[in-house]
Amino acid sequence: MVDPDKTGHEEAEMVPEGFKFIKEGKARIIYPSNEDADDVPAFYNPAQVFNRDLSCAVLEEFAVQYKEKNKDFIDKMNSEKKAENPDAEPWKFRTLEALSASGLRSCRYALECDTVDRIIANDISVSAVQEIHRNSKFNDCEKKIEIANKDAIELMALRRAPKLNVPVIDLDPYGSATPFLDSAVQAVNYGGMLMVTCTDMGVLAGNHPEACFAKYGSFPLKAHFCHEQAIRIVLYSIERAANRYGRYIEPLISLHLDFFIRVFVRVHHGKKHVKLSCTKVGNVCRDPQSHGFTHYTLGELQKTENGSKYVPPQVKTASSVPYATNLKQGGPMWLGPLHNHEFVRAVQSRIEDCDENVWTTKVRLCGLLEACLEELNDVPLYYHMQKDFGIVLKFSLMKQQILRSAIINAGYRVSSSHATTDIIKTDAPLNVIWDILRAYVKSKTEDLNLDKVDEHHVKRKILTDVQGDTKISFDIAQDKGLKAIKNVIRFPPLPANWGPKAAARMQMQEGQKLDGKKKTSENKDNDGGVRQLSKRQRIKQNKRAKRRKTEENVPVDPDPALSTSMD
Numbered sequence: 001m002v003d004p005d006k007t008g009h010e011e012a013e014m015v016p017e018g019f020k021f022i023k024e025g026k027a028r029i030i031y032p033s034n035e036d037a038d039d040v041p042a043f044y045n046p047a048q049v050f051n052r053d054l055s056c057a058v059l060e061e062f063a064v065q066y067k068e069k070n071k072d073f074i075d076k077m078n079s080e081k082k083a084e085n086p087d088a089e090p091w092k093f094r095t096l097e098a099l100s101a102s103g104l105r106s107c108r109y110a111l112e113c114d115t116v117d118r119i120i121a122n123d124i125s126v127s128a129v130q131e132i133h134r135n136s137k138f139n140d141c142e143k144k145i146e147i148a149n150k151d152a153i154e155l156m157a158l159r160r161a162p163k164l165n166v167p168v169i170d171l172d173p174y175g176s177a178t179p180f181l182d183s184a185v186q187a188v189n190y191g192g193m194l195m196v197t198c199t200d201m202g203v204l205a206g207n208h209p210e211a212c213f214a215k216y217g218s219f220p221l222k223a224h225f226c227h228e229q230a231i232r233i234v235l236y237s238i239e240r241a242a243n244r245y246g247r248y249i250e251p252l253i254s255l256h257l258d259f260f261i262r263v264f265v266r267v268h269h270g271k272k273h274v275k276l277s278c279t280k281v282g283n284v285c286r287d288p289q290s291h292g293f294t295h296y297t298l299g300e301l302q303k304t305e306n307g308s309k310y311v312p313p314q315v316k317t318a319s320s321v322p323y324a325t326n327l328k329q330g331g332p333m334w335l336g337p338l339h340n341h342e343f344v345r346a347v348q349s350r351i352e353d354c355d356e357n358v359w360t361t362k363v364r365l366c367g368l369l370e371a372c373l374e375e376l377n378d379v380p381l382y383y384h385m386q387k388d389f390g391i392v393l394k395f396s397l398m399k400q401q402i403l404r405s406a407i408i409n410a411g412y413r414v415s416s417s418h419a420t421t422d423i424i425k426t427d428a429p430l431n432v433i434w435d436i437l438r439a440y441v442k443s444k445t446e447d448l449n450l451d452k453v454d455e456h457h458v459k460r461k462i463l464t465d466v467q468g469d470t471k472i473s474f475d476i477a478q479d480k481g482l483k484a485i486k487n488v489i490r491f492p493p494l495p496a497n498w499g500p501k502a503a504a505r506m507q508m509q510e511g512q513k514l515d516g517k518k519k520t521s522e523n524k525d526n527d528g529g530v531r532q533l534s535k536r537q538r539i540k541q542n543k544r545a546k547r548r549k550t551e552e553n554v555p556v557d558p559d560p561a562l563s564t565s566m567d
């Protein structure tokens with residue numbers, strides 16, 4: 001490989017005019033000098049460097065663990081192959097990057113993950129595949145990268161073909177990964193891993209609940225826990241797809257980052273465990289007035305004289321959300337743990353050992369994984385200190401540390417979340433939190449200022465209620481839930497223009513089409529769906545798309561957001 005730090009003769013010869021080279025990790029790609037041009041051959045977003053750095057670390061750790069766990073099986077398979085054909089190649093650990101774009105990620109996997117033997121870099125776009133060829137050559141990793149130009153759904157559906165035997169599949173689409181989940185859960189090896197990105201945060205966060213239901217099978221609630229809720233909806237969707245084929249997921253690391261969701265899940269198989277799925281997914285009920293919420297699984301496992309059976313859950317929504325008059329239901333979503341802490345620790349120590357010049361996001365990655373280790377893994381969702389409690393009580397509340405102490409002193413656990421700041425994740429029942437907050441408000445003021453508050457208003461109900469038997473103490477507690485254990489940066493400021501980016505124009509082979517995936521204002525405008533186009537911009541873009549379609553015969557669908565029907 002050409003030394004990445006050299007900018008000598010050899011490189012200048014390889015970079016065509018109008019192009020530049022971009023360095024990321026140990027890889028470099030050749031990319032148009034004008035990145036904002038309408039017609040870039042393949043998609044590349046520098047803001048996803050964090051996603052790629054993390055994915056390299058996770059992939060290498062997973063590959064090491066997978067080979068170790070399956071050592072006997074791999075050895076047996078290799079000796080059987082050798083007996084049949086002495087020249088047979090040994091078994092290879094393959095990773096499929098199903099939506100590869102420029103091939104940057106695949107090149108990085110090839111160069112930075114020593115335990116991964118092969119990467120299949122696939123993209124439906126002809127121009128993207130040309131870039132993958134060029135970039136894998138440029139990085140001198142052609143031997144490790146197999147290139148495919150197929151619809152990812154078809155490619156993964158070829159799972160019965162013994163050649164596509166992949167322990168890891170990476171899905172990094174524009175917008176939602178849901179069109180690819182069905183074939184991905186079937187194609188990945190037993191005990192293999194799916195790495196899944198979803199960038200349609202607007203949909204997942206509850207801005208378009210009907211679209212979220214259509215894509216993910218889950219109805220999101222508009223609430224301050226929307227970031228973690230988005231992760232849980234994606235996990236639910238993967239679990240449901242897996243269950244249909246006798247498989248189930250184990251989340252290894254599940255993240256909300258900047259403008260997207262990235263989850264790493266192990267895919268197991270086994271009918272007995274698949275049945276348990278109904279006890280891991282469920283609904284959330286939230287009162288928009290008091291901001292209180294509760295959750296319940298869709299099914300419960302009940303012990304019987306002869307063993308156990310699955311039954312519908314006992315739903316205690318009303319008693320779990322005191323002062324609620326009008327509960328709104330969201331879901332279903334994943335209610336189990338988001339992370340496997342042992343795996344997170346292993347990835348974290350791998351990152352700690354790496355060179356900061358290669359993984360430029362090292363400091364942030366370590367902070368993020370530390371935040372994952374700190375968060376309560378068995379408590380779904382959280383409250384925002386001011387935006388939930390403060391707003392309801394119309395009172396400037398105590399510092400986080402004091403409320404956390406009070407919760408711990410009352411005998412419960414509390415933590416922060418990697419997903420956002422200023423939140424309280426706790427196993428304390430809501431009546432305990434209201435007891436604490438009521439006691440605090442009363443300790444700060446004698447005048448509760450309720451004269452003008454309607455008698456049915458939730459603030460009045462909370463503040464005039466009889467104090468429960470919660471032990472109240474605002475003394476600073478000594479507990480790991482109180483303050484960060486390691487002094488690492490958890491939420492560093494982000495660079496300017498950090499966010500989703502416009503999709504590249506797709507050039508497909510004749511006869512190829514995008515199954516179940518249309519270009520919409522969400523995924524065409526960006527890879528995040530966070531910034532929506534105005535109606536005028538969409539009309540303009542539609543016209544441009546139609547013009548292209550006729551001029552170049554490239555299948556670009558008009559923006560469905562302009563039509564009245566949902567599809």
Ligand SMILES: C[S@@+](CC[C@H](N)C(=O)[O-])C[C@H]1O[C@@H](n2cnc3c(N)ncnc32)[C@H](O)[C@@H]1O
Nearest residue numbers: 043099100101105123124125151152172173174
């Ligand atoms: C967000 S980009 C991938 C970015 C890349 N993984 C990276 O890290 O830079 C999505 C890519 O998916 C490709 N794509 C979209 N639909 C596809 C399909 N059905 N099959 C294969 N590739 C597809 C697009 O051409 C585009 O290059």
